[in-house]
Amino acid sequence: MTLLLTPPIRWPLEAIWQAVVPGLPGFTAEVLPRIDSSNSELMRRFKASPGTAPRPEPTLLVAEAQTAGRGRLGRSWLSQRGDSLTFSLGMPLQPADWSGLSLAVGVSVADSLEPGTSTGKSDNTAPRIGLKWPNDVWLAGNNSEKVNKGEPDYSKLAGILVETASWQGLRYVVIGVGINICALELPARPPPDMTGPLPASAPLPPGHLQALLPELDAAQTLLHVVPPLVQTVQAFEQFGFAPFQARFARRDVLSGRAVALSDGTVGTACGVSDNGALLVHTLAGMKEVTSSEVSVRPC
Secondary structure, three states, X not given: OOOOOOOXXXXXXXXXXXXXXOOOOOOEEEEEOOEOOXXXXXXXXXXXXXXXXXXXXXXXEEEOOEOOOEOHHHOEXXXXXXXXXXXXXXXXXXXXXXXXXXXXXXXXXXXXXOOOOOOOOOOOOOOOEEEEOOOEEEEEOOXXXXXXXXXXXXXXXXEEEEEEEEEOOEEEEEEEEEEEOOOOOOOOOOOOOOOOOOOOOOOOOEOOHHHOOOOOOHHHHHHHHHHXXXXXXXXXXXXXXXXXXXXHHHHEOOOOOEEEEOOOOEEEEEEEOOOOOEEEEEOOEEEEEOOOOOOEEEO
């Protein structure tokens, strides 16, 4: 009987460390073959055991596979070895205002994977990678004619989960990123119950990075994304979201579209403010949506 061995993934941890540590002393990078959640693991390490001081070391933790990956609002995130990239970046952070951090992270991830589109192009081609408030990265479909007419068929490329913990005035942030690298084989869904109420909206299908950049695997994607992400978080700590506002607007998939909020409000998305709030024009006037617990979907 011949055993089929899965070749190891050659993670570029040394190259990432060399790029990051000059600006972030004490930074370490680690890969775990399997974990429940890389975000949960970094939180456990920071909090340590009761009665002991936390461990606020800046750490990159890559999970080759996650058994309980989490997204926003408690949603699960599918993660398969090599088919997706899941990692968490933990570091102490003391910004004056935390508003808009997940948006700045999304800008960094999108610009790292699709550089040259954050400030526009001479031919006005829309970027393929879009950002949905507050923490999703979407990929426009392969129909370039449709995309250029402003009617992209989107799929979900990546998700972002930002969590924080505190101890005696020390704030520690854990930024989890999940990126679909290869096409996912989803389990068959049962046919919908046509006798019951219709769902509010169909879930967005998963996209994958190799539809845009077939040469990138999970390890190469990590090297593309992490060093700029660290710089982004440090810039956010110093300047807040305002410097990222225009770059987010370039990729904003909700701007100008009818949207519905989970609290029942409907209106038209009008971009984001300089503190990262979603602006929605409703019958009652302009509304600023700041809570990450509010779900927003295009109508």
